Amino acid sequence: MCLALELSKTISKYILTNILLTMSSISDFNEYRQRMNEVILSGDNKVIKRFFSLDNQTYEDGALSEVTKELLGLVASMVLRCDDCIKYHLGRCYELGVTKEQIYEASSVALIVGGSIFIPHMRRAAEYWEELEKME
Amino acid sequence: MCLALELSKTISKYILTNILLTMSSISDFNEYRQRMNEVILSGDNKVIKRFFSLDNQTYEDGALSEVTKELLGLVASMVLRCDDCIKYHLGRCYELGVTKEQIYEASSVALIVGGSIFIPHMRRAAEYWEELEKME
Amino acid sequence: MCLALELSKTISKYILTNILLTMSSISDFNEYRQRMNEVILSGDNKVIKRFFSLDNQTYEDGALSEVTKELLGLVASMVLRCDDCIKYHLGRCYELGVTKEQIYEASSVALIVGGSIFIPHMRRAAEYWEELEKME
Amino acid sequence: MCLALELSKTISKYILTNILLTMSSISDFNEYRQRMNEVILSGDNKVIKRFFSLDNQTYEDGALSEVTKELLGLVASMVLRCDDCIKYHLGRCYELGVTKEQIYEASSVALIVGGSIFIPHMRRAAEYWEELEKME
Amino acid sequence: MCLALELSKTISKYILTNILLTMSSISDFNEYRQRMNEVILSGDNKVIKRFFSLDNQTYEDGALSEVTKELLGLVASMVLRCDDCIKYHLGRCYELGVTKEQIYEASSVALIVGGSIFIPHMRRAAEYWEELEKME
Amino acid sequence: MCLALELSKTISKYILTNILLTMSSISDFNEYRQRMNEVILSGDNKVIKRFFSLDNQTYEDGALSEVTKELLGLVASMVLRCDDCIKYHLGRCYELGVTKEQIYEASSVALIVGGSIFIPHMRRAAEYWEELEKME
Numbered sequence: 128m129c130l131a132l133e134l135s136k137t138i139s140k141y142i143l144t145n146i147l148l149t150m151s152s153i154s155d156f157n158e159y160r161q162r163m164n165e166v167i168l169s170g171d172n173k174v175i176k177r178f179f180s181l182d183n184q185t186y187e188d189g190a191l192s193e194v195t196k197e198l199l200g201l202v203a204s205m206v207l208r209c210d211d212c213i214k215y216h217l218g219r220c221y222e223l224g225v226t227k228e229q230i231y232e233a234s235s236v237a238l239i240v241g242g243s244i245f246i247p248h249m250r251r252a253a254e255y256w257e258e259l260e261k262m263e
Numbered sequence: 264m265c266l267a268l269e270l271s272k273t274i275s276k277y278i279l280t281n282i283l284l285t286m287s288s289i290s291d292f293n294e295y296r297q298r299m300n301e302v303i304l305s306g307d308n309k310v311i312k313r314f315f316s317l318d319n320q321t322y323e324d325g326a327l328s329e330v331t332k333e334l335l336g337l338v339a340s341m342v343l344r345c346d347d348c349i350k351y352h353l354g355r356c357y358e359l360g361v362t363k364e365q366i367y368e369a370s371s372v373a374l375i376v377g378g379s380i381f382i383p384h385m386r387r388a389a390e391y392w393e394e395l396e397k398m399e
Numbered sequence: 400m401c402l403a404l405e406l407s408k409t410i411s412k413y414i415l416t417n418i419l420l421t422m423s424s425i426s427d428f429n430e431y432r433q434r435m436n437e438v439i440l441s442g443d444n445k446v447i448k449r450f451f452s453l454d455n456q457t458y459e460d461g462a463l464s465e466v467t468k469e470l471l472g473l474v475a476s477m478v479l480r481c482d483d484c485i486k487y488h489l490g491r492c493y494e495l496g497v498t499k500e501q502i503y504e505a506s507s508v509a510l511i512v513g514g515s516i517f518i519p520h521m522r523r524a525a526e527y528w529e530e531l532e533k534m535e
Numbered sequence: 536m537c538l539a540l541e542l543s544k545t546i547s548k549y550i551l552t553n554i555l556l557t558m559s560s561i562s563d564f565n566e567y568r569q570r571m572n573e574v575i576l577s578g579d580n581k582v583i584k585r586f587f588s589l590d591n592q593t594y595e596d597g598a599l600s601e602v603t604k605e606l607l608g609l610v611a612s613m614v615l616r617c618d619d620c621i622k623y624h625l626g627r628c629y630e631l632g633v634t635k636e637q638i639y640e641a642s643s644v645a646l647i648v649g650g651s652i653f654i655p656h657m658r659r660a661a662e663y664w665e666e667l668e669k670m671e
Numbered sequence: 672m673c674l675a676l677e678l679s680k681t682i683s684k685y686i687l688t689n690i691l692l693t694m695s696s697i698s699d700f701n702e703y704r705q706r707m708n709e710v711i712l713s714g715d716n717k718v719i720k721r722f723f724s725l726d727n728q729t730y731e732d733g734a735l736s737e738v739t740k741e742l743l744g745l746v747a748s749m750v751l752r753c754d755d756c757i758k759y760h761l762g763r764c765y766e767l768g769v770t771k772e773q774i775y776e777a778s779s780v781a782l783i784v785g786g787s788i789f790i791p792h793m794r795r796a797a798e799y800w801e802e803l804e805k806m807e
Numbered sequence: 808m809c810l811a812l813e814l815s816k817t818i819s820k821y822i823l824t825n826i827l828l829t830m831s832s833i834s835d836f837n838e839y840r841q842r843m844n845e846v847i848l849s850g851d852n853k854v855i856k857r858f859f860s861l862d863n864q865t866y867e868d869g870a871l872s873e874v875t876k877e878l879l880g881l882v883a884s885m886v887l888r889c890d891d892c893i894k895y896h897l898g899r900c901y902e903l904g905v906t907k908e909q910i911y912e913a914s915s916v917a918l919i920v921g922g923s924i925f926i927p928h929m930r931r932a933a934e935y936w937e938e939l940e941k942m943e
Contacts, residue, residue: 776876
């Protein structure tokens with residue numbers, strides 16, 4: 128019985144840890160992102176490596192502030208409907224102190240420019256923002 | 264042993280109810296949609312709220328029938344390749360009595376206009392339509 | 400002097416007939432479309448030729464009427480923002496007796512689904528519809 | 536001879552004023568935009584009219600400044616590759632005192648997010664910005 | 672106890688076989704693709720059936736080799752950001768002996784043309800390619 | 808009279824040289840492209856400059872030949888429906904000795920993947936290819 132119980136516990140723990148959280152959690156999103164970026168960079172393709180480095184450079188402070196640039200990246204990701212890109216920029220905005228009201232105003236621009244087709248992505252963005260706020 | 268059995272049953276019920284059905288089932292799709300719409304609307308952004316209300320208004324009977332407009336919304340969602348939007352309009356079409364043959368003809372327009380890139384979405388649309396038909 | 404006047408007249412006629420009207424007129428749009436389709440088909444690529452024939456077949460009467468299918472093709476073209484495709488389907492809709500009110504309702508679906516990004520195309524669509532109405 | 540000369544001058548003036556400038560000039564862009572918006576609104580479709588009014592509301596000062604929102608609208612238009620939308624937001628940014636350096640930084644975000652496919656639109660945007668600067 | 676153990680084993684096997692692997696594995700991807708294609712074709716829509724047959728024909732050897740055409744289909748799927756289409760063409764490329772270096776160079780073209788918005792899809796493509804290599 | 812005639816001739820030459828050819832000709836396309844690239848690069852934005860240099864690097868010989876990469880760039884531009892990008896890659900393909908049959912096969916892949924929405928761009932591509940062939 129002990130064995131069966133142990134096995135059941137292991138299964139239940141496995142489900143809770145690995146399956147349920149896989150898609151939604153912030154750390155898992157970041158971990159997958161990190162791990163696969165390393166796989167890609169280890170492919171040793173010069174153009175791809177330079178693009179990745181250029182991508183980071185793009186959001187640095189300049190004539191526009193880092194916050195403004197992250198918001199630009201966020202809205203660009205929203206109208207192009209890329210969930211992972213939206214999550215990434217939401218995470219960066221959260222770190223930089225952007226407020227929920229500002230995120231919703233940025234989302235309203237994406238909604239008007241991009242149309243109702245953006246709504247399902249707005250749902251997932253709102254959910255992710257809630258997770259970011261709960262994390263504290 | 265009873266306990267282990269009970270636990271196993273709970274796990275198995277949990278799997279069947281919550282995991283397997285999470286992504287695919289009609290009620291879960293609607294529930295998530297409803298819940299996150301409420302989260303978004305509680306954000307109290309005027310532009311977003313007015314857009315949501317305008318969105319509902321768009322498909323009302325007028326010079327074109329509600330059925331025709333739902334089909335237009337469906338094909339627009341198909342060529343823009345938005346799975347959740349497709350599901351929503353499939354659900355509305357089903358409620359309004361659109362037949363499977365009509366859905367497939369609408370899909371054929373989306374396929375010709377939008378190309379083979381639409382096929383993976385057509386697979387998920389066909390699966391969802393089967394679920395709608397089984398629901399009865 | 401007569402010669403200069405004649406030449407000037409010829410130039411002015413040329414401008415009015417060939418340049419000003421080139422882009423906007425219905426007949427010129429159809430003529431270019433027809434001519435280049437022939438060039439493409441003369442390229443004798445089997446896949447392209449079969450696609451062209453399949454494209455025509457798509458809008459034939461079936462479980463959905465030809466009018467409904469043309470409206471589906473129109474809205475698909477609108478949200479994908481293809482001016483020439485929009486013009487083609489507007490021309491077909493006009494021939495099939497679709498009213499201006501119906502075109503505007505179809506456009507409103509495209510506007511809500513596709514967002515403000517559709518507006519410049521809606522302007523050109525409205526202009527082309529006016530030309531179709533003036534043609535009579 | 537006077538007549539021929541006059542006619543020739545008229546033609547040459549006509550070419551310079553109406554043809555050459557038609558596509559590129561700021562006033563002509565605005566005039567066409569204004570005129571066709573009126574045609575569309577006279578179509579008296581409620582959803583379209585409300586969308587137009589909502590569109591204006593979107594860029595008003597709020598949790599984000601009007602300038603930031605115009606930049607968001609600009610970059611959204613850039614990655615969705617809508618020349619007329621880009622022109623409109625460039626015009627608004629210019630009126631609000633956005634600098635050339637800021638426009639180029641916003642463009643760099645659009646370029647990285649949207650790829651080389653944005654470059655032809657960046658050319659036309661750069662040309663339009665030059666025209667805005669010359670207008671003074 | 673035997674029963675509980677058996678049940679637990681069944682559950683654990685079920686999880687490992689059907690849930691965990693559902694999304695990621697090559698065989699499951701192919702199985703779902705195959706099954707839903709059959710559902711779609713059983714819908715008996717002529718346009719859809721002819722499109723499917725035309726789709727297969729497109730990648731046959733001709734003036735361009737099958738390998739080149741699969742690479743073209745891959746990059747087209749990449750810039751249009753269709754994960755399932757990418758997986759399909761990766762599978763075909765793998766069968767035809769395309770190397771990892773070639774896949775990464777094709778990906779670099781998609782990245783430059785399509786922008787950083789392609790990166791999340793590149794992560795999933797790199798993961799799928801690793802699975803294809805492990806399969807041996 | 809001589810003056811009027813001269814003026815008329817100048818106008819007619821102007822029309823033929825500058826207006827009629829502006830949009831369609833190969834040299835004008837390349838000239839505008841070159842000139843605006845210089846304007847953009849003079850804006851002295853580091854990210855944009857590095858992207859331009861990276862863009863050139865992308866199509867160099869490597870694990871895939873330059874020809875294959877230009878074809879990949881061509882089809883990517885086709886499904887993303889960017890006329891100027893298509894023209895650029897058609898020009899490069901022509902220089903590298905790609906045949907008309909190969910261009911049409913590449914186009915057939917773009918047509919199947921991207922749908923009928925690509926057809927208007929295929930017309931302009933076919934016209935541009937004819938111009939490239941006439942140039943010799």
